[in-house]
Amino acid sequence: MKLFRLTNNGWVGNFAIINNKVYVLLSDPVTALKLYSEGKEVPLGPEVNVNVDELLNRDYTYRGLRFTRPYDPIEVWGSGIVYEVARSRYTEEDVAMIKGKTIYELVYDAERPEIFFKGTANRCVGHGEPIAVRSDSEWTLPEPELGVVIDSRGKILAYTVSDDVSARDLEAQNPLYLPQSKIYNNSCAMGPFLVTPDEVGNPYDLTISMRIIRGSAVVFEGSISTSKMRRRVEDQIKYLIRDNAVPDGTLLSTGTAVIPPRPITLMHGDVVEISITRLGTQRTPVIKLGK
Amino acid sequence: MKLFRLTNNGWVGNFAIINNKVYVLLSDPVTALKLYSEGKEVPLGPEVNVNVDELLNRDYTYRGLRFTRPYDPIEVWGSGIVYEVARSRYTEEDVAMIKGKTIYELVYDAERPEIFFKGTANRCVGHGEPIAVRSDSEWTLPEPELGVVIDSRGKILAYTVSDDVSARDLEAQNPLYLPQSKIYNNSCAMGPFLVTPDEVGNPYDLTISMRIIRGSAVVFEGSISTSKMRRRVEDQIKYLIRDNAVPDGTLLSTGTAVIPPRPITLMHGDVVEISITRLGTQRTPVIKLGK
Amino acid sequence: MKLFRLTNNGWVGNFAIINNKVYVLLSDPVTALKLYSEGKEVPLGPEVNVNVDELLNRDYTYRGLRFTRPYDPIEVWGSGIVYEVARSRYTEEDVAMIKGKTIYELVYDAERPEIFFKGTANRCVGHGEPIAVRSDSEWTLPEPELGVVIDSRGKILAYTVSDDVSARDLEAQNPLYLPQSKIYNNSCAMGPFLVTPDEVGNPYDLTISMRIIRGSAVVFEGSISTSKMRRRVEDQIKYLIRDNAVPDGTLLSTGTAVIPPRPITLMHGDVVEISITRLGTQRTPVIKLGK
Amino acid sequence: MKLFRLTNNGWVGNFAIINNKVYVLLSDPVTALKLYSEGKEVPLGPEVNVNVDELLNRDYTYRGLRFTRPYDPIEVWGSGIVYEVARSRYTEEDVAMIKGKTIYELVYDAERPEIFFKGTANRCVGHGEPIAVRSDSEWTLPEPELGVVIDSRGKILAYTVSDDVSARDLEAQNPLYLPQSKIYNNSCAMGPFLVTPDEVGNPYDLTISMRIIRGSAVVFEGSISTSKMRRRVEDQIKYLIRDNAVPDGTLLSTGTAVIPPRPITLMHGDVVEISITRLGTQRTPVIKLGK
Known part of the structure; x- marks a missing residue:
């Protein structure tokens, strides 16, 4: 599983990539990682229709959306x-x-x-x-x-x-x-x-x-x-x-x-x-x- | 704009439908409605690849996902x-x-x-x-x-x-x-x-x-x-x-x-x-x- | 035990009266009541030097302090x-x-x-x-x-x-x-x-x-x-x-x-x-x- | 003004000393310090009947109460x-x-x-x-x-x-x-x-x-x-x-x-x-x- 986040105007969304498909991630990233590490189900939303490679490359923004740090580490x-x-x-x-x-x-x-x-x-x-x-x-x-x-x-x-x-x-x-x-x-x-x-x-x-x-x-x-x-x-x-x-x-x-x-x-x-x-x-x- | 929410295992995600396309909604629904009513931009995420009609009909669940109340009204x-x-x-x-x-x-x-x-x-x-x-x-x-x-x-x-x-x-x-x-x-x-x-x-x-x-x-x-x-x-x-x-x-x-x-x-x-x-x-x- | 709250400029403090002595209450009122009802110790702070009767009567304020509702009931x-x-x-x-x-x-x-x-x-x-x-x-x-x-x-x-x-x-x-x-x-x-x-x-x-x-x-x-x-x-x-x-x-x-x-x-x-x-x-x- | 905090069973209370009198502090310590530094009124509660010296010295506890760190610094x-x-x-x-x-x-x-x-x-x-x-x-x-x-x-x-x-x-x-x-x-x-x-x-x-x-x-x-x-x-x-x-x-x-x-x-x-x-x-x- 890969997790990433996109931002738009200060609002942030969480996403997960599993088997080359991109899904909305319904939990915060650290909770998802903990569940995954314990073999439990990660709360996924529907599949997302986004070309991640394009979003990574196109001058960093796409329809107002851009990547941001993948989570907020406390330390x-x-x-x-x-x-x-x-x-x-x-x-x-x-x-x-x-x-x-x-x-x-x-x-x-x-x-x-x-x-x-x-x-x-x-x-x-x-x-x-x-x-x-x-x-x-x-x-x-x-x-x-x-x-x-x-x-x-x-x-x-x-x-x-x-x-x-x-x-x-x-x-x-x-x-x-x-x-x-x-x-x-x-x-x-x-x-x-x-x-x-x-x-x-x-x-x-x-x-x-x-x-x-x-x-x-x-x-x-x-x-x-x-x-x-x-x-x-x-x-x-x-x-x-x-x-x-x-x-x-x-x-x-x-x-x-x-x-x-x-x-x-x-x-x-x-x-x-x-x-x-x-x-x-x-x-x-x-x-x-x-x- | 139409807003709805999906749930999976107690976690909830927000979504918006605009011009028949479904998007991740990055804000909470009430904030999105207030922004929309003031003519301001609603913070959308990427397009979502979901057949809403199918999700509405297929015995209420699809890959663990199902509809839930579209927001949490205080009153x-x-x-x-x-x-x-x-x-x-x-x-x-x-x-x-x-x-x-x-x-x-x-x-x-x-x-x-x-x-x-x-x-x-x-x-x-x-x-x-x-x-x-x-x-x-x-x-x-x-x-x-x-x-x-x-x-x-x-x-x-x-x-x-x-x-x-x-x-x-x-x-x-x-x-x-x-x-x-x-x-x-x-x-x-x-x-x-x-x-x-x-x-x-x-x-x-x-x-x-x-x-x-x-x-x-x-x-x-x-x-x-x-x-x-x-x-x-x-x-x-x-x-x-x-x-x-x-x-x-x-x-x-x-x-x-x-x-x-x-x-x-x-x-x-x-x-x-x-x-x-x-x-x-x-x-x-x-x-x-x-x- | 009696609980009450005082307010000053929008800030609120919790207090408890036990055996005619007034104490600072360190928890919120509902938690204190639940602990008390279960026979557990209520988290008291030090004794407070306040004449409650005077505070109740003196035109409702005393050094900027006045009574307010004793807690915030959700319903x-x-x-x-x-x-x-x-x-x-x-x-x-x-x-x-x-x-x-x-x-x-x-x-x-x-x-x-x-x-x-x-x-x-x-x-x-x-x-x-x-x-x-x-x-x-x-x-x-x-x-x-x-x-x-x-x-x-x-x-x-x-x-x-x-x-x-x-x-x-x-x-x-x-x-x-x-x-x-x-x-x-x-x-x-x-x-x-x-x-x-x-x-x-x-x-x-x-x-x-x-x-x-x-x-x-x-x-x-x-x-x-x-x-x-x-x-x-x-x-x-x-x-x-x-x-x-x-x-x-x-x-x-x-x-x-x-x-x-x-x-x-x-x-x-x-x-x-x-x-x-x-x-x-x-x-x-x-x-x-x-x- | 001096600020300090007392704790009892994990619950914490804020206090202020002004002119040798001890008061309940109704706000958190950092807010109180900011208000004080701007010449604004600090939200005080009633006077507290506590011998601070005794509390500092008596083996660190008094009626279950003891000093703790005076605030929670983020950094x-x-x-x-x-x-x-x-x-x-x-x-x-x-x-x-x-x-x-x-x-x-x-x-x-x-x-x-x-x-x-x-x-x-x-x-x-x-x-x-x-x-x-x-x-x-x-x-x-x-x-x-x-x-x-x-x-x-x-x-x-x-x-x-x-x-x-x-x-x-x-x-x-x-x-x-x-x-x-x-x-x-x-x-x-x-x-x-x-x-x-x-x-x-x-x-x-x-x-x-x-x-x-x-x-x-x-x-x-x-x-x-x-x-x-x-x-x-x-x-x-x-x-x-x-x-x-x-x-x-x-x-x-x-x-x-x-x-x-x-x-x-x-x-x-x-x-x-x-x-x-x-x-x-x-x-x-x-x-x-x-x-």
């Missing part, structure tokens, strides 16, 4: 340094070091993962909605990641395409600026879909690919397989919920491995396109805040 | 003795009289209409849902009526088929039993649709027809034109809201004129079918409470 | 012709008759009581708040009654002073006008207190007394004992909830017996004062609507 | 390295360094402050409620801080005593573990009171003092003046709300300067006592999670 969390490339990438910078090792190398090798608070529903956008560069950042990058939706006990309810947009210059200046680098308006994108585990299959054989498009040019293109994920998702979740009550429907973004090299940075007017096998393609325009 | 009110036939019908009984005239004749000729409280959303059912005979009534009749949905200032937002089911024996015994005759579980049916005034046109040239079906037999059949309505709808509304604040979306059932003769009474297992021009056909099975 | 119902005096009083008028008996005589002698819908919270006022005369009524009377608060199964949770204000001329003109006589803005008063059954004791040895004060004159004074109640409260409740789901906290006003004689009518500026043994004294100013 | 944020002592304290450890300077020295000297997400209402406790040591931390410290309650535009509505409990060992191991060090169940304490700016006066002449009590011994005692705060509160707020929409009533904990030396750590059964001039004394027992 969004992220993981860091989950892939080998993330560790080594950061060692090229003047990053913080402890006893001769960078903090990224240390966390990569440690048992405990890096887990951070990423935001709340109001800071998240969906397919076709703008992600942002902070007004005080000159170097901001998208981080294309496998997102997992969990219940309060850590059970995986769904997967999604997640973009953990980060002000890299703040973070590089001092790891203590990580929250400011990570948590701000329009700093998180998710969707277009929530996809249940049965449709995703093995989460470690997915290809995450990203393109940054500026005008008619592709200024960055890269991809990686989730098979390169060193830190397993279950392990990340274990630490996230240890002594830390999270609500049903918490979104965890499981770390990036596609990292545009310097001097690439997101600029106002760019479009970021992220695809993950079986999870679809998320396209988001970029805005610079304070403009 | 439902009714009018009485609006048609000439109602006045004269009741004069055949031993009804209450004041100075030689029955109370029905008196109200028929009076300036002030009979207006009564009919119930709340939880006492109302929709197309395909059971209306009821009180456990202590031996003579209960459906009352097929033109229903109007108004806002708090009395503006007509929509019309619907309404059934003001009444325990006629209680009412006939003493007019002081009218509330017990009128207000009880499953005593009110509405729908299948809410239809906006522009689609209804002249509300005084509609035909209201009713059939009571018992097994394979039609035990009653009758019809009347709303042109026979002596008490205009606007006049009823004027008295309803005089010194009496009603909420947006109040339903007023505007009086019956199709009255099955004695000894006809609703019985457990009957089906009542009410049609009104341009408003559709409502079919409801009958249950006897306390069974 | 209010009334009973009629419960006392012998009610029956005979009405027989003096030209009331509706069936086969030589007035409808009031008939209901008085019948097994089935008269039960009617009286309104909703927004139509009810509390101690010190204005009750109203309809703009189109020239003869409106207060009806001082014993009010009972019940749960959805009919269990009595509390008693209160209730005033079923009625447009007597509408009702006298035609019993079909009863709903318009009974249900309108500010047509119901309750309080000052909700009093639990253990503090009330025998509900059939209470004295209900009423005074209508106009300027410095008492234009009516009367009283009756609830021992004169022919229709027992439990019997009324039995009919109210028969086949009729009512919500927890439904208020039933159990019928009047103190009836000012003609030509007395409530007038703008009057004050109605109703006392019931162990339930306190309710005073409400009178307004004429449409003025 | 709690913290600042770090605000005082000189914080910077130098951490340089003794093997902390992360960038080009020869510790990350704490760097942030201390930088224009941009350290701002981090600290949690949500459900992770916060009030006076008398337990703060916690993570099950996987061996070195956890309280951080006594001046807390400020702001509206969505950054205006200071109130001050409070705040305890930013932190798993120091996680944080010391790697700054990337800061969120796990800071955000977990019972990791934040606030109160007993919210105190409006007019009662606090100059926020930079307050003394913050803390004692850690183990059995009958005081194992740590320390204090500092907020005059030593290098990073002004307004400056912290400026960065918190830059490009980052926070809700009305957000709590910001403005950094610690009272830091118990090694090997002191909080242990199950300890009591932490934090006092701030004019803001009162907060006492919280300590529990070890997973026990």
